[in-house]
Amino acid sequence: DGGITQSPKYLFRKEGQNVTLSCEQNLNHDAMYWYRQDPGQGLRLIYYSQIVNDFQKGDIAEGYSVSREKKESFPLTVTSAQKNPTAFYLCASSIGKAAWSRGGTQYFGPGTRLTVL
Amino acid sequence: QKEVEQNSGPLSVPEGAIASLNCTYSDRGSQSFFWYRQYSGKSPELIMSIYSNGDKEDGRFTAQLNKASQYVSLLIRDSQPSDSATYLCAARVPHAGGTSYGKLTFGQGTILTVHP
Numbered sequence: 001d002g003g004i005t006q007s008p009k010y011l012f013r014k015e016g017q018n019v020t021l022s023c024e025q026n027l028n029h030d031a032m033y034w035y036r037q038d039p040g041q042g043l044r045l046i047y048y049s050q051i052v053n054d055f056q057k058g059d060i061a062e063g064y065s066v067s068r069e070k071k072e073s074f075p076l077t078v079t080s081a082q083k084n085p086t087a088f089y090l091c092a093s094s095i096g097k098a099a100w101s102r103g104g105t106q107y108f109g110p111g112t113r114l115t116v117l
Numbered sequence: 118q119k120e121v122e123q124n125s126g127p128l129s130v131p132e133g134a135i136a137s138l139n140c141t142y143s144d145r146g147s148q149s150f151f152w153y154r155q156y157s158g159k160s161p162e163l164i165m166s167i168y169s170n171g172d173k174e175d176g177r178f179t180a181q182l183n184k185a186s187q188y189v190s191l192l193i194r195d196s197q198p199s200d201s202a203t204y205l206c207a208a209r210v211p212h213a214g215g216t217s218y219g220k221l222t223f224g225q226g227t228i229l230t231v232h233p
Binding site for chain 2: 035
């Protein structure tokens, strides 16, 4: 089955600890995204990548880092510099440039719920 | 001013009624618009996308876009209790400087409750 997987489903972080959230897709999509969702709020963009080995900061990149070494994978690291990391993290992907101009539909993975202890 | 705004609700409608969800956006350069449904604790799933002025129908769902007034709406006909969820509106806003293909900006979502 084609889709987007995220792991783990639940993650607990201690103060001062870095944690990495996994996102993998087998849809052959060029573009991948990370969002954060806080209770009762919409999605805020953390980072996005439109091609391997390239990524851009979104609206709330401080305290986060990403890499895009493979087309299928876009891991997100929540560093100790992120002061309020408790949230629901969503990874998404979309077809790249060829179809982007006609839409830009993004498809989401199941999410990772991160809690700071 | 938020780039994409929705009435957070909650919006409560009886089963079988029409639910009307509204969204306004501030950037006139927005090119594509999306409605996602999100059940509690789950990730968003795409319901509709719309790119041109007018109506687009898909089953019980109709998306309406009016670029002159900068609003997009979603109508759900014959609402069912299973439609109870948060509905997110998103707009594809061209990236400043034209160095990328744009990104989605989301509203805060409208909570819809359909009661039997």
